[in-house]
Amino acid sequence: MTSPSSAFDPGDYYAFDLSRGAVHTRHGERVLVLSTEVIGPLVSTAARHGDLTAVRALGKRIGEDAARSLGDDARRGAPEAVLTHVSGTLALLGWGTLTLERWGSALVLALSGAPSLDPDRLGLAALLGGVLTTLGGRDVACVPIAGGTRFVIVHPSIAETVWGWAKEGTELGQIVGRLAVEAA
Amino acid sequence: MASARLDKLKSLLKRVEDRRAKPRLHAVAAPRPAAAPAAALADLEELSTTTQRVAAPSIAPEPLRPAAAPEPARPTAKGPLDDALDDFGTDAPLEVRALAEPITAPRPEPRPLLIDPPRELPEPAVTYRPEPISLPARPSMPTPGMLAPVVPLQVAGASTNVTSKDTLEFGIPRIELPVPKGELSGPTQTVEPAPLAAAAPPARAVSAARVEVARSFGELLELSLSLRPR
Numbered sequence: 001m002t003s004p005s006s007a008f009d010p011g012d013y014y015a016f017d018l019s020r021g022a023v024h025t026r027h028g029e030r031v032l033v034l035s036t037e038v039i040g041p042l043v044s045t046a047a048r049h050g051d052l053t054a055v056r057a058l059g060k061r062i063g064e065d066a067a068r069s070l071g072d073d074a075r076r077g078a079p080e081a082v083l084t085h086v087s088g089t090l091a092l093l094g095w096g097t098l099t100l101e102r103w104g105s106a107l108v109l110a111l112s113g114a115p116s117l118d119p120d121r122l123g124l125a126a127l128l129g130g131v132l133t134t135l136g137g138r139d140v141a142c143v144p145i146a147g148g149t150r151f152v153i154v155h156p157s158i159a160e161t162v163w164g165w166a167k168e169g170t171e172l173g174q175i176v177g178r179l180a181v182e183a184a
Numbered sequence: 185m186a187s188a189r190l191d192k193l194k195s196l197l198k199r200v201e202d203r204r205a206k207p208r209l210h211a212v213a214a215p216r217p218a219a220a221p222a223a224a225l226a227d228l229e230e231l232s233t234t235t236q237r238v239a240a241p242s243i244a245p246e247p248l249r250p251a252a253a254p255e256p257a258r259p260t261a262k263g264p265l266d267d268a269l270d271d272f273g274t275d276a277p278l279e280v281r282a283l284a285e286p287i288t289a290p291r292p293e294p295r296p297l298l299i300d301p302p303r304e305l306p307e308p309a310v311t312y313r314p315e316p317i318s319l320p321a322r323p324s325m326p327t328p329g330m331l332a333p334v335v336p337l338q339v340a341g342a343s344t345n346v347t348s349k350d351t352l353e354f355g356i357p358r359i360e361l362p363v364p365k366g367e368l369s370g371p372t373q374t375v376e377p378a379p380l381a382a383a384a385p386p387a388r389a390v391s392a393a394r395v396e397v398a399r400s401f402g403e404l405l406e407l408s409l410s411l412r413p414r
Contacts, residue, residue: 075402082401107408136405155409179411 008069008088027068029061036094036115043123052126059130065089067135074135086131095127103176107153109142120144125151145172152176 014031015024024030046052066082066089067074074082079100087098096114100107109128117123121144128151132140141159142151146166152175154162165175399407 073402075405076400077402079399079401079404102404105407106411107404132405136402136409138409140405140409153405153408154411158412161413178414180414181407182410182412 008085010088010092013092025065027065029065031093036117040115040117043117044119047118047120047122052123055123055126056130056133059127060134061130062086062089062093062095062127063131063134066131075137082135086135090131095124101150103152103172105181106176106179108145108172109151109153110149111151112149114149121151145175148172154179 013026015026017024022030023033043052043055046055063086066086069089070077070082070085083098083100090111091097094115096111099110099112101110102108109132111124111128114124125142125144128142129140132142132153139156141154141156143154143159143162143166144151146169150172152162152172158179162175162179165178170178
């Protein structure tokens with residue numbers, strides 16, 4: 001496990017080119033500053049249609065930003081260092097603050113202060129799934145747990161199953177209890 | 185007699201001048217009576233010979249016409265002086281008749297109004313530009329301290345209220361783990377998982393007292409992704 005930079009520098013993240021009316025990140029990516037009242041209905045509509053590809057793609061871009069900020073392969077980094085950069089990047093973009101919890105073998109993300117986009121928080125789940133997909137180098141699914149701010153990180157193949165449990169009102173501890181490490 | 189004629193001549197000239205001063209009005213004499221007084225015509229002849237220096241160009245007496253043949257209405261194209269001379273020596277009042285066209289002040293020639301611009305303009309007629317914006321030397325990102333949220337930290341099994349004072353870099357402090365470094369031992373103490381099913385080990389696994397080998401983020405992620413329903 002390497003020790004990449006644990007300090008997250010938010011300085012100069014945005015470059016406001018007022019003469020051209022453009023905002024870029026420090027990585028050169030042009031971004032828009034939008035109201036959550038605009039994004040919310042769009043994400044909600046996408047969730048109803050079952051296609052959150054765009055939100056997941058946004059999460060991947062955020063993951064790329066966090067990885068650049070981290071300066072090393074996230075998979076080899078310390079969990080707290082990775083979390084620092086991911087949470088900082090998300091916060092800079094207005095997505096709230098992130099914490100990482102470990103429930104047994106399961107990793108759980110808790111995103112507090114995030115804007116409400118759709119009732120089931122599937123938009124946020126897709127966003128976080130995109131972030132972790134980039135950082136982890138493989139497809140990752142985040143399933144929202146009803147009644148809270150948590151998202152359990154699972155393999156995409158079982159995401160529907162876990163989502164079914166969550167919709168039934170199953171609490172996080174019970175959901176984790178229903179899971180076991182797959183035998184090699 | 186000569187004085188009376190001179191007075192008449194002066195009056196005539198004054199009327200002529202008055203008519204010239206009103207170009208839009210046309211003085212038309214009333215139809216001449218059938219029996220024009222011959223004396224008046226004689227006076228006119230005499231006047232024309234004695235006062236040529238005053239009104240020489242147009243004081244030409246009209247030829248006498250038979251008394252029985254009434255003179256048709258004079259064409260209005262005659263000059264005002266001719267009309268006045270026609271009235272000279274008669275008692276018929278001048279009739280001021282308006283022209284067919286309304287008497288209005290002369291209108292200037294209409295000029296094209298440049299309201300509709302040409303279809304092709306090399307540049308806009310009026311360009312509004314914003315005032316220049318002076319940017320600060322360093323644009324506008326708040327310092328880490330300004331962004332530091334006051335939220336409980338939920339990493340490594342300890343819940344700590346983090347303020348900007350003790351926050352390092354964007355509100356996420358360097359983490360001093362109470363367990364071996366790198367170990368994320370579970371959620372906060374205030375959010376204990378509910379009792380699990382009988383055979384479920386996670387409740388023990390999330391205990392902060394349990395010491396595990398430090399794992400990288402990738403290892404923890406792989407572990408979570410390897411979970412399957414029992």
